[in-house]
Amino acid sequence: MTVTAAAELSDLRSFLHGLPGVDKVGVEARAAALATRSIKTSSKAKAIDLAIRMVDLTTLEGADTPGKVRALCAKARRPDPADPTCPPAAAICVYPAMVKVAAAALAGSGVHLASVATAFPSGQAPLEVKLADTREAVADGADEIDMVISRGAFLAGEYTRVFDEIAAVKEACGGAHLKVILETGELGTYDNIRRASWLAMLAGADFIKTSTGKVTVNATLPITLVMLEAVRDFRARHGRIIGVKPAGGIKTTKDAIKYLVLINETVGDDWLSPDRFRFGASSLLNDLLMQRTKLTTGRYAGPDYFTLD
Amino acid sequence: MPKSSSVKALAEPGRLSVRKTYKLYIGGAFPRSESGRTYLVDGDNVALASRKDARDAVLAARAAQPKWAGATAYNRGQVLYRIAEMMEARRAEFTALGVRSSEVAAAVDRWVWYAGWSDKIAQVAGGANPVAGPFFNISAPEPTGVVALVAPASLLGLVSVIAPAIVTGNTVVVLAAGPQVAITLAEVLATSDVPGGVVNLLTGRYAETAPWLASHDDVNAIDLTGVDHPDVAAELERAAAGTLKRVIRPVTGGVDFTADPGLRPMTALLETKTVWHPKGY
Numbered sequence: 001m002t003v004t005a006a007a008e009l010s011d012l013r014s015f016l017h018g019l020p021g022v023d024k025v026g027v028e029a030r031a032a033a034l035a036t037r038s039i040k041t042s043s044k045a046k047a048i049d050l051a052i053r054m055v056d057l058t059t060l061e062g063a064d065t066p067g068k069v070r071a072l073c074a075k076a077r078r079p080d081p082a083d084p085t086c087p088p089a090a091a092i093c094v095y096p097a098m099v100k101v102a103a104a105a106l107a108g109s110g111v112h113l114a115s116v117a118t119a120f121p122s123g124q125a126p127l128e129v130k131l132a133d134t135r136e137a138v139a140d141g142a143d144e145i146d147m148v149i150s151r152g153a154f155l156a157g158e159y160t161r162v163f164d165e166i167a168a169v170k171e172a173c174g175g176a177h178l179k180v181i182l183e184t185g186e187l188g189t190y191d192n193i194r195r196a197s198w199l200a201m202l203a204g205a206d207f208i209k210t211s212t213g214k215v216t217v218n219a220t221l222p223i224t225l226v227m228l229e230a231v232r233d234f235r236a237r238h239g240r241i242i243g244v245k246p247a248g249g250i251k252t253t254k255d256a257i258k259y260l261v262l263i264n265e266t267v268g269d270d271w272l273s274p275d276r277f278r279f280g281a282s283s284l285l286n287d288l289l290m291q292r293t294k295l296t297t298g299r300y301a302g303p304d305y306f307t308l309d
Numbered sequence: 310m311p312k313s314s315s316v317k318a319l320a321e322p323g324r325l326s327v328r329k330t331y332k333l334y335i336g337g338a339f340p341r342s343e344s345g346r347t348y349l350v351d352g353d354n355v356a357l358a359s360r361k362d363a364r365d366a367v368l369a370a371r372a373a374q375p376k377w378a379g380a381t382a383y384n385r386g387q388v389l390y391r392i393a394e395m396m397e398a399r400r401a402e403f404t405a406l407g408v409r410s411s412e413v414a415a416a417v418d419r420w421v422w423y424a425g426w427s428d429k430i431a432q433v434a435g436g437a438n439p440v441a442g443p444f445f446n447i448s449a450p451e452p453t454g455v456v457a458l459v460a461p462a463s464l465l466g467l468v469s470v471i472a473p474a475i476v477t478g479n480t481v482v483v484l485a486a487g488p489q490v491a492i493t494l495a496e497v498l499a500t501s502d503v504p505g506g507v508v509n510l511l512t513g514r515y516a517e518t519a520p521w522l523a524s525h526d527d528v529n530a531i532d533l534t535g536v537d538h539p540d541v542a543a544e545l546e547r548a549a550a551g552t553l554k555r556v557i558r559p560v561t562g563g564v565d566f567t568a569d570p571g572l573r574p575m576t577a578l579l580e581t582k583t584v585w586h587p588k589g590y
Contacts, residue, residue, distance in 0.1 A: 303527065
């Protein structure tokens with residue numbers, strides 16, 4: 001740990017509250033302005049393929065079955081069965097109980113296997129339970145863990161507790177990558193999102209992720225912009241590159257391309273890779289495939305020609 | 310009678326005229342063309358639809374289709390009758406655009422005629438089939454889905470292609486030929502309890518937009534009644550073959566819309582679902 005990091009930790013509260021405030025109007029205007037960029041033809045084709053490679057194909061439902069998870073894994077490996085030039089998705093994201101099934105289905109494919117853990121989505125469980133949840137998922141074959149922070153503790157100002165939890169889960173992950181879900185929809189303000197981002201990064205997150213997808217407000221462009229600025233500043237200060245994953249509510253190719261523009265304009269090329277940026281989504285992939293088909297065939301594609309899950 | 314005289318007729322000395330821009334009708338709203346283009350028709354500004362407007366219209370039609378098809382036939386009939394009521398109240402607007410009074414009346418009556426068919430077509434186009442086994446065997450007509458219509462120019466022709474398509478539960482994307490008359494009809498539809506997206510109306514040149522609809526994977530049928538050139542019709546039919554769309558070919562010499570339409574306009578856009586149900590003894 002660097003000297004500055006140690007100093008930041010010694011007084012987490014004053015460090016987090018000493019971060020500059022977010023200009024709400026400014027960040028929303030900036031995100032809206034960047035969203036008007038027009039990406040066409042060959043740039044669009046590249047953007048679509050990049051976005052497909054960034055998708056964490058997600059199924060987090062009580063009704064998930066091994067069959068559904070296997071079908072989703074097949075889709076992640078080969079999103080468009082009719083077109084071998086279509087790249088695979090970045091990862092599959094499932095509940096811990098489904099990790100074994102997914103691991104078998106993804107073996108040797110290069111597609112990562114992410115599992116939500118730590119009492120997803122609420123995070124309201126004892127630490128021991130959360131750690132056991134994490135260890136189990138990693139033991140079953142997950143190489144990425146999506147954990148949720150205790151928003152209750154964060155909002156109550158117990159930053160050290162949240163920090164220690166993230167650090168403990170990171171340790172339980174072993175070699176697996178840790179994505180920390182801030183659940184920005186429950187944090188209330190951009191200032192809180194900036195603080196939570198820094199807190200997660202200081203505690204050892206490899207990725208910071210916006211949302212569980214289980215609350216009404218999910219990923220938005222301004223929220224992602226605030227988080228991208230946080231990872232940019234964190235890199236400048238600590239030299240470590242942290243990834244960002246917006247999740248929930250990103251449904252169309254148009255939306256996805258807006259995020260890519262946002263990355264390019266905020267943190268630059270270094271983050272335009274599946275190792276640094278992911279989309280947590282399920283229906284987005286089909287729209288990307290439809291747009292891709294439109295570009296390759298020259299006619300509009302329809303949802304009837306793509307798998308549901 | 311001069312076309313588009315409605316504004317001029319109302320102009321009073323010393324008052325600035327309030328001129329109307331004829332916009333598209335997509336998903337129950339009246340947007341301008343995504344392309345920002347307009348063209349002049351008889352002195353009026355009319356939105357010139359692009360392929361992206363056609364794409365948006367298909368999305369709106371697809372989104373509206375399950376609910377419209379799921380509404381009871383009785384309800385759809387009421388909505389069609391409501392269109393007739395609203396159109397009756399706006400007859401003067403159509404005649405001011407140069408449509409003959411008798412044609413407006415015939416168009417209103419056509420809505421009423423199709424409204425009556427909504428809860429009867431299933432009995433006529435479907436039924437119980439005799440089979441050699443212990444089963445009830447029942448065939449029932451179901452809507453084809455999203456239908457693209459290249460509409461003829463006349464008001465009666467326009468109504469005569471839209472009404473049979475929507476009465477059975479299809480939703481439509483209409484490429485209209487007479488833009489002011491068509492958009493005035495859209496204003497009727499917008500105030501008639503027709504759910505947004507059931508009828509979507511684009512003005513402009515069908516030669517530009519129709520090929521995109523003909524090849525569109527999410528369009529289930531295309532009606533080429535308003536296509537006035539056989540080569541274009543053949544080209545569109547070829548494009549439609551890629552997804553095995555139903556195609557209604559244009560009639561050489563035109564259709565006499567004043568005649569009894571018969572069932573064909575409705576049945577052409579229906580699929581037959583047959584169910585085998587075991588019968589106990």
